[in-house]
Amino acid sequence: MCKLIKSKVLVLKILLDVFEKALVFLFLDDAEFKKMLLKADVDCFTIRVLKTDFLVNVTIKRDGLFVDKSKSKCELEIIFKDLCTAFKTFSGLISLEEAFAQKGVILKGSIAKALTVTRAIKRLQTLVFPDIWIKRVLKNFKGTSMPEKLVFYKFYYYYLKNLGR
Amino acid sequence: MFVEFIVPTKIITGVDAIFRLPYELELRDVKKPILLTDQGILSAGIYDLVKQAFDEYKFDLQVVYSDIPLETSVDSVKEAYRLFISENCDAIIALGGGSVIDTGKALRMMVSEGTDDLIALSGADNITKKGVTFVAIPTTAGTGSEVTGVAVIFDKLSNSKIAFASDFLIPDVAVLDPELTVSMPKKLTAASGMDALSHAIEAYIGIQSNEISKALAFRSTKLIFDNLINAIMDGKDRNARFNMLMASPMAGMAFSNSMVGIVHSLAHAAGAVLHIPHGVAISLFLLAGLKENLDRSKGDFSELLNAVRCDFLGSEDERAEEFLNAVSDLLKEVRCLSGLPSGLLEVGYKPEFEGRIIELALTDGSSIFSKVELTEEVARRMIKASL
Ligand SMILES: [Fe+2]
Numbered sequence: 001m002c003k004l005i006k007s008k009v010l011v012l013k014i015l016l017d018v019f020e021k022a023l024v025f026l027f028l029d030d031a032e033f034k035k036m037l038l039k040a041d042v043d044c045f046t047i048r049v050l051k052t053d054f055l056v057n058v059t060i061k062r063d064g065l066f067v068d069k070s071k072s073k074c075e076l077e078i079i080f081k082d083l084c085t086a087f088k089t090f091s092g093l094i095s096l097e098e099a100f101a102q103k104g105v106i107l108k109g110s111i112a113k114a115l116t117v118t119r120a121i122k123r124l125q126t127l128v129f130p131d132i133w134i135k136r137v138l139k140n141f142k143g144t145s146m147p148e149k150l151v152f153y154k155f156y157y158y159y160l161k162n163l164g165r
Numbered sequence: 166m167f168v169e170f171i172v173p174t175k176i177i178t179g180v181d182a183i184f185r186l187p188y189e190l191e192l193r194d195v196k197k198p199i200l201l202t203d204q205g206i207l208s209a210g211i212y213d214l215v216k217q218a219f220d221e222y223k224f225d226l227q228v229v230y231s232d233i234p235l236e237t238s239v240d241s242v243k244e245a246y247r248l249f250i251s252e253n254c255d256a257i258i259a260l261g262g263g264s265v266i267d268t269g270k271a272l273r274m275m276v277s278e279g280t281d282d283l284i285a286l287s288g289a290d291n292i293t294k295k296g297v298t299f300v301a302i303p304t305t306a307g308t309g310s311e312v313t314g315v316a317v318i319f320d321k322l323s324n325s326k327i328a329f330a331s332d333f334l335i336p337d338v339a340v341l342d343p344e345l346t347v348s349m350p351k352k353l354t355a356a357s358g359m360d361a362l363s364h365a366i367e368a369y370i371g372i373q374s375n376e377i378s379k380a381l382a383f384r385s386t387k388l389i390f391d392n393l394i395n396a397i398m399d400g401k402d403r404n405a406r407f408n409m410l411m412a413s414p415m416a417g418m419a420f421s422n423s424m425v426g427i428v429h430s431l432a433h434a435a436g437a438v439l440h441i442p443h444g445v446a447i448s449l450f451l452l453a454g455l456k457e458n459l460d461r462s463k464g465d466f467s468e469l470l471n472a473v474r475c476d477f478l479g480s481e482d483e484r485a486e487e488f489l490n491a492v493s494d495l496l497k498e499v500r501c502l503s504g505l506p507s508g509l510l511e512v513g514y515k516p517e518f519e520g521r522i523i524e525l526a527l528t529d530g531s532s533i534f535s536k537v538e539l540t541e542e543v544a545r546r547m548i549k550a551s552l
Contacts (some may be wrong), residue, residue, distance in 0.1 A: 040423065081290075097533045100289070101373045102167040107289040111328045112528040114288075119527075140538040 008087050012054065017092035018159065020067045021055055022035065022128045027065035031124050034047050037065070040116035042109075044074035049086045049106045050106065076109035092129040096121050127151050168375045171332050171421045174301075174312045176342035178410055182404065183215055186300065189338050193298040197225045198256035199249050201234045201269050205259050209348045211304055214262055228252045235442070237264040237282050238319045240328070242271040246281055256298040259336075262357070264441065265309035266301045270316040270334040284320065284327060289372045292331040297519060300334040304345050306396075306409035307357025307444055309364055309417020311339035317422065317433075326437055327529055335421070339414060343406035350488045356444025357505035358393040358409060359496070361416045362386065363447045366455065366492075367426040368419035369469060370462040378423040379468075381415045387472035388412035395424050395500045422531065427526075428454030428537035434525035438542040440494050441512045449503050449512070452493055453550035457486060459542055461536040508552050519548055 012033070026033040037060060048055035057074065059066040078096075082088035085104035088094045096118045099105050107114050125134055127148055135141045144152070177185050185415045191197065206212055210230075219226050230245045245268060249257075257276075259269030274286050279295025286292060301311035310316075317326050349357075365385040367379050391410045395405035431454065432446035441444075459466070466485035470477060473491045479486060500507050523544045526532070532539035 098372070101534050103169045103288065103290070104167075106291060108291045109288050111288060111330070113532045114324070115528050115530055115533065118533075139536065141539075 004117045009053065009083070012083065012087050015087070016054060016056060018090060018128065019090055021101060021159050022124055023056075023058060024065055024067055025158050026127060026151070027060075029154065030123075030127065030151055033120055033127070036120035036123055037117065040076075040112075040113045042074070042076045042113055042117065042122065044072075045076040045078065045109075045117055046072075046080045047080075049080045049083055052083065054083075054086065076113055077107070078114060078117070079106040079108070080104060081106060092125055092133055092137060095125065098137070102160055128155060168373075168377070170375070170377050171314070171335070172336070172418050172422075173335050175338045175411045176254060176312070176341065176413075176414060177338065178243050180343040182220045182340050183302070183321065183345065185304075186215075186218055186258075186338075186340055187224060189247065189300065189340075189381065190224060190298070191330040191470065193256070193337070194434065195224075195256040195298050197252065197254050198258045198298075198300075199228045199230060199245065199254040199272075199319040200226060200258045200263050201232045201245060201272070202229065202232060202237075202260040203262075203265055204231060204521035206265075206269065206304060207231055209267050211345050211348065212260065214345060215302065228254055231270050231424040233261065233265050235264055236319050236438045236440075237271075238321060238423040239300050240321065241509050242268055242275065242283055243281055243316060245272050246275045249276060249457075251417065254297075256259040256300070258300045259303065260304065261305065262305040262353075262370065266303065266308070266336070266367045267311040267316040269301065269336070270310075271318050274329065274331075274353070274386065276377045283318065285492055287327045288330055288517060290332070291329075292333045295333045297513070298338075299336045300338045302340045302342070303410075303413070305349060305353060305357040306346055306406070308414040309361065309413050310419065311336055311341070312414045312417040315421065325358070326433070330530075332452065332476055335438060341410040343403045344408055344532060346406050346410060347401050347403065349400060350503060351400070351468045351503040353398065353444075354397050355499045356408075356442055356448060357413075358389060358396065358444075358533065359499065359505075360460075361409070361413045361452060362389045362423060362495075363392075363451050364416035364420040365389065365412070366451075366469065367428055367531075368416065368423040368536075370458055370536065371423050371426050372536055373534055374422040375423065376463070382423075383469065385412045385415040385419065386469055388415070390473050390491070393495070394498060394502065396500065424453065424534035425531045427457060427537055427539045427543065427547070428530055429531040430529040430539055431522070431544060431551075432537075433437040433529045433531065434522045435548075437515075437525055438518050438522050439509075439512050439514060443503065445512065448499070449509055449551045452489070452496060453547040455489055455492060456550070457547060458535070459489065510552055511549065514552065519545070522548060
C-alpha cells in the first residue's frame with residue numbers, strides 16, 4: 001500500500017487539506033460533531049507526522065474551530081510515527097482508533113481526552129467518506145442517515161468552492 | 166494486519182527465584198536501589214523474605230519506601246521520587262501488587278525524564294528514555310504488570326486516573342517466586358486470578374490479537390482454569406501458585422501487546438466510581454463483556470474451549486457458548502470459595518452511579534482494542550447484566 005510513498009505524499013497533502021476543511025465545516029454544520037469535540041475539553045490539539053512538516057494545529061473555541069500550520073504546543077498532541085500510517089488514516093483505510101491500536105501513534109497528553117477526540121474524528125470520517133468506503137473501517141457502521149448524506153454533499157460543495165483558498 | 170510485539174523482560178520464576186536477584190542487580194551494576202512496597206507486604210513478612218536473599222551480599226537495601234496506598238497516587242510517586250533523588254539511588258525494585266509496580270513504572274519515568282511533573286508524561290509512547298534498572302517482584306498473580314508497558318496513577322487534583330503507556334515502562338527483570346504469594350488471602354488470589362483470565366481472553370479476542378499473543382493467551386487460559394481453584398482452596402499449594410505466577414505474565418505479555426477490551430473499560434470506570442479493587446471489578450463485568458463479544462468472537466471462543474474442555478464436540482456456535490458456560494462455572498466456583506461479590510449491588514452500586522460509570526467507560530482507552538463498539542447502550546446492558 002505504501003511502497004510508492006513519494007507519490008502518496010502529494011495525495012496525503014490533499015487529504016490533510018480535506019481533513020482540515022472538514023474539521024472547520026463540520027464544527028459549524030454538524031451539531032453532533034461539535035458536541036463530541038467540545039466534550040474532549042481541550043482548547044487546542046495537534047495532529048502531525050513525526051519528523052515531517054505534515055501538521056494540523058486545531059484550536060477549538062465555543063464559537064468556532066481554527067486550523068493553522070503553526071507549531072505552537074497544544075495540550076494534546078497526536079503524532080503519527082510514520083507517513084504510511086498517516087496516509088492510511090487520512091484516506092479512510094483505517095480509523096484513528098486502529099492507528100492507535102497498531103501503536104502507530106504517539107500521544108502526548110490525556111488518553112481519555114484523546115479518545116474523545118478520536119470518536120469525533122470517527123464521526124468526521126463517517127460524514128466525509130462514502131459509506132461503501134468507510135464501512136470496512138468502522139466497527140458497527142450501520143450506514144449514514146439522509147441528513148448525514150446531506151452533510152456529505154454540502155461539505156464537498158463547500159470544499160470545491162473554497163479550493164485553493 | 167499489523168503487529169508490533171515487544172517482550173523485553175527477563176523472567177525468573179520458580180521456588181527460591183528471589184535468591185537470583187542480587188546477581189541480576191550486580192549484572193546491571195546497581196549499587197543502591199530503592200525498594201518500593203506497601204504496609205501489607207511489610208506486615209505479611211514478605212519484605213523479610215526478600216531481605217534474606219541479600220543478607221550475605223554487599224548491596225545497600227536500606228532505602229525503602231513503604232507508604233504506597235492500595236490505589237497508588239501522583240502524591241506517593243512524587244514522595245518516592247524525592248527519596249530516590251535525595252538518597253542518590255540508581256535502580257528501582259518494586260515488591261508488591263499492581264499498585265506498587267505501577268508506582269515503580271511512574272518513578273522510573275520521572276527519573277529518566279528528570280522531572281517531577283508526572284502528569285506531563287501521560288499519554289502513549291510519550292517517554293523518550295528507558296532510564297534506570299527496574300525490577301518487579303509481584304506478590305500477587307494476576308495484574309501481569311511485571312511485564313507490561315502500562316501504568317495507571319490516581320490524581321487527586323483532577324480526581325481521575327491518569328494512564329501511561331510506553332515500552333520504556335516495561336520492567337527489565339521480573340522475579341516470580343511462589344513463596345512470596347503463599348500468604349495471599351483467598352479473595353485477593355481469586356480477584357487477581359480473574360484479572361489474569363480477563364487479560365488472556367480479551368487479548369485473544371481483540372482487534373490486535375495475533376499469533377504470538379494468542380499462543381501466550383491460550384496457555385495462560387489453560388493454566389488459570391487448571392490452577393486457580395487449587396490456589397484459592399490451599400494457598401500453600403506451591404505448584405498451583407507457581408502455575409498462576411506463570412499464567413499472569415503470559416497473559417500480561419499477550420495484553421501488553423494486543424491490549425484488553427470492554428470488560429476493562431467498564432471495570433476501570435466502576436472501580437473509579439465504587440472504589441473497588443481492579444480484580445473485583447473485572448470479576449463483576451467479565452461474563453457480561455464476553456457475552457457482548459459473542460457474535461464477533463465465536464471462532465476465538467471456540468478455539469479457547471480447547472484450553473478448557475477438550476472433549477466437547479459441536480458446532481462453532483455451540484463451542485463458543487460452551488466456553489462462556491465454562492467461564493461462568495469457574496466464576497461461580499471462585500465466588501463460592503473466596504467470597505468475591507457476585508454482583509455490583511454487593512459493592513455499593515446505586516442506580517444514580519450508572520451515568521458516571523458509562524461516561525468514564527466511554528473515554529477509557531481499552532475500548533479502542535475491542536471488536537465491539539462500546540456505546541452507551543452496550544455499557545448500560547453490561548451494567549444491568551452485572552448487578
Ligand atoms: Fe486488568
